[in-house]
Amino acid sequence: MRETADERRRKARVARLEAESREAPAAYRRRVALLAALGYVVLGALALVGLGLPVLAIGAMFATGREWDVQASVGIIVLLVMGAGVLRALWVPVAPPPGYALWADHVPELAADIECLRREAGAPPLDGVVIDSELNAAAVTCPRMFGLLGERRYLVLGLPLLRLLDRDELLAVIAHEFGHFRSGNGRFMAWIYRLRLRWWRMAEAVATSGLLSPLLLSRFFAWYAPHFDAVSFVLAREEEFEADAVARRLVGHAPLASGLIRLEHASAWLDKRMQRPMAERVRAQPKPPLSISAEQARWLRELPPLHVDRVIAAAEREHDVDDTHPVLSKRLAAGEGIPGVVGPGTPASQLFGAPLLAEIERTVDTQWRERFQAPWAEAHAAAEPERQRLAELERDGGPAEADLLAHARLCETLRPEQDPLRLYQQVLARLPDNPSALFRAGVLRVEAGEMDGVAQLERAMRLDAGAIVPVFERLDAWRRDATVALDLAEALERLREAFAAQAASLRARDGVDADDELVAHDLDAEALQALSGSLRALPQVAEAWLVRKRLDLPGEAAHYTLLVAWRGSVASETAGLKRLVAALRLPGSVTVFGDGDSARRALARRVRAVCGPPVYRRGR
Numbered sequence: 001m002r003e004t005a006d007e008r009r010r011k012a013r014v015a016r017l018e019a020e021s022r023e024a025p026a027a028y029r030r031r032v033a034l035l036a037a038l039g040y041v042v043l044g045a046l047a048l049v050g051l052g053l054p055v056l057a058i059g060a061m062f063a064t065g066r067e068w069d070v071q072a073s074v075g076i077i078v079l080l081v082m083g084a085g086v087l088r089a090l091w092v093p094v095a096p097p098p099g100y101a102l103w104a105d106h107v108p109e110l111a112a113d114i115e116c117l118r119r120e121a122g123a124p125p126l127d128g129v130v131i132d133s134e135l136n137a138a139a140v141t142c143p144r145m146f147g148l149l150g151e152r153r154y155l156v157l158g159l160p161l162l163r164l165l166d167r168d169e170l171l172a173v174i175a176h177e178f179g180h181f182r183s184g185n186g187r188f189m190a191w192i193y194r195l196r197l198r199w200w201r202m203a204e205a206v207a208t209s210g211l212l213s214p215l216l217l218s219r220f221f222a223w224y225a226p227h228f229d230a231v232s233f234v235l236a237r238e239e240e241f242e243a244d245a246v247a248r249r250l251v252g253h254a255p256l257a258s259g260l261i262r263l264e265h266a267s268a269w270l271d272k273r274m275q276r277p278m279a280e281r282v283r284a285q286p287k288p289p290l291s292i293s294a295e296q297a298r299w300l301r302e303l304p305p306l307h308v309d310r311v312i313a314a315a316e317r318e319h320d321v322d323d324t325h326p327v328l329s330k331r332l333a334a335g336e337g338i339p340g341v342v343g344p345g346t347p348a349s350q351l352f353g354a355p356l357l358a359e360i361e362r363t364v365d366t367q368w369r370e371r372f373q374a375p376w377a378e379a380h381a382a383a384e385p386e387r388q389r390l391a392e393l394e395r396d397g398g399p400a401e402a403d404l405l406a407h408a409r410l411c412e413t414l415r416p417e418q419d420p421l422r423l424y425q426q427v428l429a430r431l432p433d434n435p436s437a438l439f440r441a442g443v444l445r446v447e448a449g450e451m452d453g454v455a456q457l458e459r460a461m462r463l464d465a466g467a468i469v470p471v472f473e474r475l476d477a478w479r480r481d482a483t484v485a486l487d488l489a490e491a492l493e494r495l496r497e498a499f500a501a502q503a504a505s506l507r508a509r510d511g512v513d514a515d516d517e518l519v520a521h522d523l524d525a526e527a528l529q530a531l532s533g534s535l536r537a538l539p540q541v542a543e544a545w546l547v548r549k550r551l552d553l554p555g556e557a558a559h560y561t562l563l564v565a566w567r568g569s570v571a572s573e574t575a576g577l578k579r580l581v582a583a584l585r586l587p588g589s590v591t592v593f594g595d596g597d598s599a600r601r602a603l604a605r606r607v608r609a610v611c612g613p614p615v616y617r618r619g620r
Contacts, residue, residue, distance in 0.1 A: 021234045032235055036192070042220055095142070096127075096128065096130070096142060097140045098371070099130035099132035100360045100364055101129075106352070106356055110348075113171055114126075114174060117175050117250055118178055118181075121175060121178035125153075129154070129157065131156075133159060133296070135266060135296070137156060137157050137176075138177065139155060139178070139180040141154075159361070160293075163296075163347050163348075164266050165343070166344065167348045167351065168252075168255035169262065169343065169345070170259070172259050173259050175246055175251050180239065182246060195232070233324060240331075253336045253339065257338065260331060261306070261311055261342050262306065265306050265311045265482060266303060269299065269483045272481060273299045273302075283380065283386065284416055287377075291361070292369075304483045307482060308342055311328070312328050312332070314481060315328035378536070378539070382533035382536045383414070389526075390414055393407045401431075407423070408423035409440070421448075424444070435464035436467075438459050439456075439457065441453070454495055468499055475492055518547045518548070519548050520547065520548065521546045521611070522558065523546070523615075530585050531544075531615065532615075535616045538576055538580055539618075540566055541564045541616070542566075543614040543617050544615055545608050545611040546561070546562050546563075547561050547610045547611050558589075559588055559589045560586055560590045563608070564577070564594055564595065566595065573596065577592050
């Protein structure tokens with residue numbers, strides 16, 4: 001996937017700030033500390049003005065004997081509303097993390113190890129250990145009264161993590177998490193690490209708190225949250241290295257490195273086999289699956305062989321510019337490099353015993369279903385027009401020849417239990433030179449590990465240059481996937497090299513620059529309805545405007561620009577827009593950005609001017 005201009009700017013800014021931190025670490029930390037203090041000062045001042053001044057005014061009126069008048073009442077009410085708005089916006093209740101609460105007597109051996117690591121790491125006592133459904137571990141803090149009354153601390157362990165790692169690897173991961181809780185010399189770094197998350201939670205609360213949220217407060221957070229995030233990002237990344245150092249000191253480099261490598265490998269595998277197909281299941285079935293845990297366990301048992309060098313290389317390419325975790329190669333290099341032995345050992349989950357594991361599974365599955373039931377139902381409802389279209393195509397003896405491809409595509413997205421490859425083969429039997437059918441059949445064959453898929457992808461690109469960009473998007477994803485068989489990965493790389501020049505030329509047209517001419521979109525009512533369904537699946541999108549970039553290239557597919565009014569937190573916008581791009585079904589490429597992007601305000605004005613009324617408005 002081509003690196004966007006925003007990602008390039010982000011990388012450049014992080015590199016500059018990292019250089020500043022290396023050159024003057026003490027001064028840089030003071031800068032971050034002062035910026036953190038500024039946030040608290042501004043919030044305190046707003047609350048004081050909103051609540052303190054009315055109290056003083058009322059007291060002064062009683063003390064001086066001044067009569068109560070309408071003008072004074074209005075002023076006091078306005079201030080009280082502002083103060084209440086500040087408190088309401090900042091009252092961000094942080095509940096304990098969901099999951100199965102693990103007590104010491106459940107797994108005494110593991111509980112003893114956890115307590116020993118906590119003491120040796122210099123971390124404060126825990127308020128609980130929780131098991132959830134994620135292939136991950138986390139150190140979670142829940143502040144009391146904005147942190148003024150202290151914090152509650154939880155260690156969160158994912159059930160898939162317990163099934164993947166052996167005991168020593170798990171202890172190394174736990175020690176890393178305790179590194180984020182540590183005191184002493186690392187206390188400031190750990191505090192900044194947690195404070196970043198707290199500010200984002202407050203920013204999201206302000207963005208969604210309604211009319212009682214003062215405009216001044218909203219504007220402050222719109223500036224402060226991303227600025228504090230950028231400046232503190234460097235320290236948050238350094239904190240990850242420090243937490244790794246704690247784990248190496250307490251458990252050793254080999255278990256930590258082995259655990260990190262295996263976690264990277266399994267994460268990519270579960271993403272391919274579970275997370276991405278789950279998006280199709282949302283469209284097909286009205287309710288979430290009964291057991292997410294059983295599916296995770298099954299796919300973990302089917303993990304392909306681990307090639308360490310490929311996992312490290314894939315992690316390097318996959319690295320997200322918004323992720324504070326350093327790339328895997330740097331984390332390994334900070335210790336003793338690649339360990340001689342990389343698992344798998346006896347899974348740590350065997351410490352629990354079958355009855356307890358079954359009880360944990362039931363709790364985790366129930367909570368997972370409850371959490372996703374509402375968004376799942378909303379996304380399923382958004383796909384209703386596609387289900388109706390599929391039903392229409394299958395009436396009166398089935399789809400006509402002209403509709404075979406559309407029928408196959410709808411079946412692929414709406415009936416994941418069926419084999420879509422068979423349908424594309426039927427299309428190719430009648431239309432052997434159809435690039436779209438060749439593309440989809442090739443993708444499915446490669447995903448199934450079949451070498452024949454490479455030839456079909458090549459043929460699609462030779463027949464239609466418009467297939468090159470979507471094929472290269474898939475090639476980018478497979479290049480980052482170390483679970484692809486080695487011989488197949490090599491064949492895909494040769495295919496990349498053969499079409500690299502053409503792909504670079506075509507990708508150069510994508511994106512929107514200041515000099516590009518924008519024209520009205522050319523979507524029909526059905527395509528606009530499908531676009532609205534994709535936008536409706538993201539509740540943070542309030543409105544959207546769509547235009548098309550004028551291209552002087554005959555036969556080229558269109559390139560669209562979609563502007564969205566994002567009403568969630570800045571922290572959730574990047575990931576949300578990425579999900580939106582992946583879900584869009586437009587007849588061409590697309591650039592998507594939010595109206596809060598300060599670097600694209602001029603472009604946003606042009607898009608609105610060309611588009612006119614929004615093509616989507618929530619609730620309409």
